[in-house]
Amino acid sequence: MPSDLESTIRFLEETNDPATAFFTYTVDPSGESGLIKANKQGLRLYAAEILRKAQQLEDTEEEKPEEPIDFAPLQWMFSETGYDLISGVLPQYQTRQEILATQFFSRRPARPRRHKQPVFLFILMCITGALIMLVTLKAFPNLRLWVNIR
Structure with missing residues (x-):
């Protein structure tokens, strides 16, 4: 050879x-x-x-x-x-x-990932939305249209 x-x-x-x-x-x-x-x-x-x-x-x-x-x-x-x-x-x-x-195979085996709870994500999105709404209303006070409706 x-x-x-x-x-x-x-x-x-x-x-x-x-x-x-x-x-x-x-x-x-x-x-x-x-x-x-x-x-x-x-x-x-x-x-x-x-x-x-x-x-x-x-x-x-x-x-x-x-x-x-x-x-x-x-x-x-x-x-x-x-x-x-x-x-x-x-x-x-x-x-x-x-x-x-x-x-x-000498490394330790990977642990299975836990799935995140959908309820936790929903609550986090609601809190984030509320914070964005509060910041927007403070920055732009004329956006409160429902107050001026007669």
């Missing part, structure tokens, strides 16, 4: 020119989701970088280092945000189930 991986990485790097490649991270117009903005050469070179990190992870699996494997500065990778959104790979050596079990 490592020889296949190395030949794939070498093929991707040899067939794509870094001078024409473009790759960056951005967000969609709503600002809710992250996007990759790239041409095909940039995507292929980024795939080669990811495969190279997978190979490094495979090579150091016996030592299991905890420090990130950083990406080298690349001329075809740009940052629209002013900083690198993804600067490297943090190695994980467990399966997805093991990782999720240790990260997400």
Whole structure:
């Protein structure tokens, strides 16, 4: 497998020119989701970088280092945000189930939310309305039309 991986990485790097490649991270117009903005050469070179990190992870699996494997500065990778959104790979050596079990279920479970009483909200709205009416009558004394009706 490592020889296949190395030949794939070498093929991707040899067939794509870094001078024409473009790759960056951005967000969609709503600002809710992250996007990759790239041409095909940039995507292929980024795939080669990811495969190279997978190979490094495979090579150091016996030592299991905890420090990130950083990406080298690349001329075809740009940052629209002013900083690198993804600067490297943090190695994980467990399966997805093991990782999720240790990260997400170690926290205490969320308590169910109590529903607010509708009576309390109704009383609060009545008090707010009465206060607004009193402030309005003090600010505009001519609004008491029912007093001047004959």
